[in-house]
Amino acid sequence: MAFFDKVVAFCRRYDVLACHDAAYTEIAFDGYRPPSFLEAEGAMEVGIEFHSLSKTFNMTGWRVGFCVGNEEAVNALGKVKTNIDSGVFQAVQYAGIEALSRGEKISRKLCDIYRDRRELVVKGLKSCGLEPYEPKATFYIWCPVPGGIESKVFSQRLLSESGVLVTPGVGFGESGEGYFRISLTQPDDRLKEALLRIQQVSENLW
Numbered sequence: 356m357a358f359f360d361k362v363v364a365f366c367r368r369y370d371v372l373a374c375h376d377a378a379y380t381e382i383a384f385d386g387y388r389p390p391s392f393l394e395a396e397g398a399m400e401v402g403i404e405f406h407s408l409s410k411t412f413n414m415t416g417w418r419v420g421f422c423v424g425n426e427e428a429v430n431a432l433g434k435v436k437t438n439i440d441s442g443v444f445q446a447v448q449y450a451g452i453e454a455l456s457r458g459e460k461i462s463r464k465l466c467d468i469y470r471d472r473r474e475l476v477v478k479g480l481k482s483c484g485l486e487p488y489e490p491k492a493t494f495y496i497w498c499p500v501p502g503g504i505e506s507k508v509f510s511q512r513l514l515s516e517s518g519v520l521v522t523p524g525v526g527f528g529e530s531g532e533g534y535f536r537i538s539l540t541q542p543d544d545r546l547k548e549a550l551l552r553i554q555q556v557s558e559n560l561w
Protein backbone atom coordinates (compact mmCIF):
# COMPACT_ATOMS: atom_id res chain seq x y z
CA MET A 356 0.00 0.00 0.00
CA ALA A 357 2.92 2.34 0.64
CA PHE A 358 3.64 2.16 -3.08
CA PHE A 359 0.06 3.06 -4.04
CA ASP A 360 0.19 6.03 -1.65
CA LYS A 361 3.24 7.26 -3.53
CA VAL A 362 1.41 6.82 -6.83
CA VAL A 363 -1.50 8.93 -5.53
CA ALA A 364 0.92 11.65 -4.42
CA PHE A 365 2.68 11.56 -7.80
CA CYS A 366 -0.60 11.84 -9.71
CA ARG A 367 -1.72 14.80 -7.61
CA ARG A 368 1.59 16.57 -7.99
CA TYR A 369 1.80 16.20 -11.79
CA ASP A 370 -1.95 16.09 -12.51
CA VAL A 371 -1.87 12.73 -14.25
CA LEU A 372 -4.31 9.82 -14.21
CA ALA A 373 -3.19 6.48 -12.77
CA CYS A 374 -4.45 3.49 -14.76
CA HIS A 375 -3.87 0.39 -12.68
CA ASP A 376 -3.59 -2.83 -14.65
CA ALA A 377 -4.95 -5.32 -12.10
CA ALA A 378 -5.18 -8.43 -14.26
CA TYR A 379 -3.84 -10.82 -11.62
CA THR A 380 -5.62 -9.72 -8.44
CA GLU A 381 -7.71 -12.90 -8.28
CA ILE A 382 -4.86 -15.35 -8.83
CA ALA A 383 -3.34 -15.53 -5.36
CA PHE A 384 -2.40 -18.20 -2.85
CA ASP A 385 -2.18 -19.04 0.83
CA GLY A 386 -4.86 -16.52 1.81
CA TYR A 387 -3.03 -13.54 0.29
CA ARG A 388 -5.35 -10.85 -1.13
CA PRO A 389 -3.64 -8.55 -3.63
CA PRO A 390 -4.72 -4.98 -2.87
CA SER A 391 -6.73 -2.80 -5.24
CA PHE A 392 -5.22 0.56 -6.12
CA LEU A 393 -8.58 2.07 -5.22
CA GLU A 394 -8.06 1.11 -1.57
CA ALA A 395 -5.37 3.76 -1.30
CA GLU A 396 -6.41 7.07 0.26
CA GLY A 397 -7.37 9.50 -2.50
CA ALA A 398 -7.04 6.92 -5.29
CA MET A 399 -10.60 7.52 -6.50
CA GLU A 400 -9.66 11.13 -7.27
CA VAL A 401 -6.69 10.26 -9.44
CA GLY A 402 -7.16 6.81 -10.83
CA ILE A 403 -8.95 3.95 -12.47
CA GLU A 404 -8.37 0.22 -12.29
CA PHE A 405 -8.70 -2.37 -15.03
CA HIS A 406 -9.53 -6.00 -14.54
CA SER A 407 -9.72 -8.59 -17.29
CA LEU A 408 -11.55 -11.90 -17.28
CA SER A 409 -8.54 -13.34 -19.13
CA LYS A 410 -6.68 -14.78 -16.16
CA THR A 411 -9.39 -14.98 -13.52
CA PHE A 412 -11.68 -17.14 -15.65
CA ASN A 413 -9.39 -18.59 -18.33
CA MET A 414 -10.93 -16.22 -20.89
CA THR A 415 -7.71 -15.00 -22.49
CA GLY A 416 -8.37 -13.59 -25.94
CA TRP A 417 -12.11 -13.26 -25.34
CA ARG A 418 -11.70 -9.51 -24.88
CA VAL A 419 -13.83 -8.99 -21.79
CA GLY A 420 -12.85 -6.91 -18.81
CA PHE A 421 -13.96 -3.91 -16.82
CA CYS A 422 -12.78 -0.58 -15.58
CA VAL A 423 -13.72 1.05 -12.27
CA GLY A 424 -12.67 4.11 -10.33
CA ASN A 425 -12.77 7.84 -10.96
CA GLU A 426 -16.20 8.68 -12.37
CA GLU A 427 -15.06 11.30 -14.85
CA ALA A 428 -12.32 9.07 -16.26
CA VAL A 429 -14.58 6.02 -16.53
CA ASN A 430 -17.21 8.13 -18.33
CA ALA A 431 -14.59 9.47 -20.72
CA LEU A 432 -13.36 5.95 -21.44
CA GLY A 433 -16.94 4.83 -22.08
CA LYS A 434 -17.45 7.72 -24.51
CA VAL A 435 -14.31 6.84 -26.48
CA LYS A 436 -15.02 3.11 -26.47
CA THR A 437 -18.60 3.43 -27.69
CA ASN A 438 -17.38 5.57 -30.56
CA ILE A 439 -14.44 3.50 -31.74
CA ASP A 440 -15.73 -0.05 -31.34
CA SER A 441 -18.88 -2.03 -30.69
CA GLY A 442 -19.78 -4.69 -28.13
CA VAL A 443 -18.11 -8.03 -27.73
CA PHE A 444 -19.81 -11.01 -29.42
CA GLN A 445 -22.94 -11.62 -27.36
CA ALA A 446 -22.28 -15.26 -26.47
CA VAL A 447 -19.01 -14.13 -24.90
CA GLN A 448 -20.88 -11.48 -22.94
CA TYR A 449 -23.24 -14.13 -21.56
CA ALA A 450 -20.25 -16.30 -20.65
CA GLY A 451 -18.80 -13.27 -18.86
CA ILE A 452 -22.03 -12.76 -16.88
CA GLU A 453 -21.97 -16.43 -15.88
CA ALA A 454 -18.30 -16.23 -14.87
CA LEU A 455 -18.76 -13.09 -12.79
CA SER A 456 -21.91 -14.33 -11.09
CA ARG A 457 -20.11 -17.47 -9.96
CA GLY A 458 -17.01 -15.42 -9.18
CA GLU A 459 -14.74 -17.01 -6.65
CA LYS A 460 -16.35 -20.42 -6.99
CA ILE A 461 -14.58 -20.62 -10.33
CA SER A 462 -11.45 -18.61 -9.64
CA ARG A 463 -10.65 -20.41 -6.34
CA LYS A 464 -10.61 -23.73 -8.18
CA LEU A 465 -8.21 -22.32 -10.75
CA CYS A 466 -6.02 -20.92 -7.99
CA ASP A 467 -5.83 -24.36 -6.38
CA ILE A 468 -4.58 -25.77 -9.67
CA TYR A 469 -1.96 -23.03 -10.01
CA ARG A 470 -0.93 -23.45 -6.37
CA ASP A 471 -0.31 -27.17 -6.91
CA ARG A 472 1.67 -26.44 -10.06
CA ARG A 473 3.64 -23.80 -8.19
CA GLU A 474 4.66 -26.44 -5.63
CA LEU A 475 5.60 -28.81 -8.43
CA VAL A 476 7.73 -26.30 -10.33
CA VAL A 477 9.39 -24.68 -7.31
CA LYS A 478 10.35 -28.11 -5.98
CA GLY A 479 11.55 -29.26 -9.39
CA LEU A 480 13.69 -26.19 -10.00
CA LYS A 481 15.20 -26.44 -6.53
CA SER A 482 16.19 -30.01 -7.23
CA CYS A 483 18.08 -28.68 -10.28
CA GLY A 484 20.12 -26.43 -8.01
CA LEU A 485 18.11 -23.27 -8.80
CA GLU A 486 16.60 -20.83 -6.32
CA PRO A 487 13.13 -19.87 -7.57
CA TYR A 488 10.85 -17.46 -5.75
CA GLU A 489 7.62 -18.88 -4.42
CA PRO A 490 5.06 -16.33 -5.59
CA LYS A 491 2.11 -15.22 -3.45
CA ALA A 492 0.20 -14.35 -6.60
CA THR A 493 0.09 -14.81 -10.40
CA PHE A 494 0.80 -18.00 -12.31
CA TYR A 495 4.44 -17.22 -12.97
CA ILE A 496 7.58 -18.48 -11.30
CA TRP A 497 10.56 -16.12 -11.33
CA CYS A 498 14.01 -17.53 -10.81
CA PRO A 499 17.49 -16.00 -10.77
CA VAL A 500 19.57 -17.05 -13.79
CA PRO A 501 22.36 -19.32 -12.60
CA GLY A 502 26.00 -18.63 -13.40
CA GLY A 503 25.69 -14.85 -13.78
CA ILE A 504 24.93 -14.92 -17.51
CA GLU A 505 22.44 -12.72 -19.34
CA SER A 506 18.86 -13.93 -19.18
CA LYS A 507 18.55 -14.02 -23.00
CA VAL A 508 21.71 -16.12 -23.37
CA PHE A 509 20.48 -18.46 -20.67
CA SER A 510 17.05 -18.89 -22.27
CA GLN A 511 18.59 -19.57 -25.68
CA ARG A 512 20.99 -22.16 -24.28
CA LEU A 513 18.27 -23.88 -22.31
CA LEU A 514 16.04 -23.94 -25.38
CA SER A 515 18.67 -25.42 -27.66
CA GLU A 516 19.92 -27.96 -25.11
CA SER A 517 16.61 -29.12 -23.66
CA GLY A 518 13.84 -27.84 -25.91
CA VAL A 519 12.30 -26.02 -22.93
CA LEU A 520 11.34 -22.41 -23.47
CA VAL A 521 11.54 -20.05 -20.52
CA THR A 522 11.05 -16.30 -20.80
CA PRO A 523 14.12 -14.12 -20.30
CA GLY A 524 13.42 -11.56 -17.58
CA VAL A 525 14.93 -8.72 -19.60
CA GLY A 526 11.92 -8.95 -21.92
CA PHE A 527 9.95 -7.21 -19.15
CA GLY A 528 12.45 -4.38 -18.77
CA GLU A 529 15.89 -3.76 -17.29
CA SER A 530 14.87 -4.83 -13.80
CA GLY A 531 14.07 -8.28 -15.14
CA GLU A 532 17.67 -8.90 -16.18
CA GLY A 533 19.26 -11.70 -14.19
CA TYR A 534 15.99 -13.64 -13.98
CA PHE A 535 13.93 -16.00 -16.08
CA ARG A 536 10.22 -16.72 -15.88
CA ILE A 537 8.22 -19.91 -16.13
CA SER A 538 4.49 -19.94 -16.73
CA LEU A 539 2.21 -22.40 -14.94
CA THR A 540 -0.42 -22.43 -17.66
CA GLN A 541 0.55 -25.85 -19.01
CA PRO A 542 -0.86 -29.13 -17.69
CA ASP A 543 1.05 -30.91 -14.89
CA ASP A 544 2.43 -33.60 -17.19
CA ARG A 545 3.89 -31.03 -19.53
CA LEU A 546 5.48 -29.17 -16.62
CA LYS A 547 6.92 -32.43 -15.27
CA GLU A 548 8.40 -33.16 -18.68
CA ALA A 549 9.98 -29.69 -18.80
CA LEU A 550 11.44 -30.09 -15.31
CA LEU A 551 12.87 -33.47 -16.22
CA ARG A 552 14.53 -32.02 -19.29
CA ILE A 553 15.92 -29.07 -17.33
CA GLN A 554 17.26 -31.53 -14.79
CA GLN A 555 19.00 -33.50 -17.54
CA VAL A 556 20.91 -30.49 -18.88
CA SER A 557 21.47 -28.73 -15.56
CA GLU A 558 24.83 -30.36 -14.86
CA ASN A 559 26.20 -29.17 -18.18
CA LEU A 560 24.73 -25.71 -18.10
CA TRP A 561 25.37 -24.57 -14.52
Ligand SMILES: *Cc1c(COP(=O)(O)O)cnc(C)c1O
Pocket residue numbers: 376378407408409410415416417418419420
Ligand atom coordinates in the same frame (compact mmCIF):
# COMPACT_ATOMS: atom_id res chain seq x y z
C1 LIG B 1 -3.19 -10.90 -19.41
C2 LIG B 1 -2.88 -9.53 -18.99
C3 LIG B 1 -3.80 -8.50 -19.19
C4 LIG B 1 -5.16 -8.71 -19.80
O1 LIG B 1 -5.09 -8.84 -21.15
P1 LIG B 1 -6.38 -9.09 -22.06
O2 LIG B 1 -6.11 -8.23 -23.23
O3 LIG B 1 -7.58 -8.71 -21.30
O4 LIG B 1 -6.35 -10.56 -22.39
C5 LIG B 1 -3.46 -7.25 -18.76
N1 LIG B 1 -2.28 -7.02 -18.14
C6 LIG B 1 -1.39 -7.97 -17.92
C7 LIG B 1 -0.13 -7.65 -17.20
C8 LIG B 1 -1.65 -9.28 -18.33
O5 LIG B 1 -0.75 -10.24 -18.11
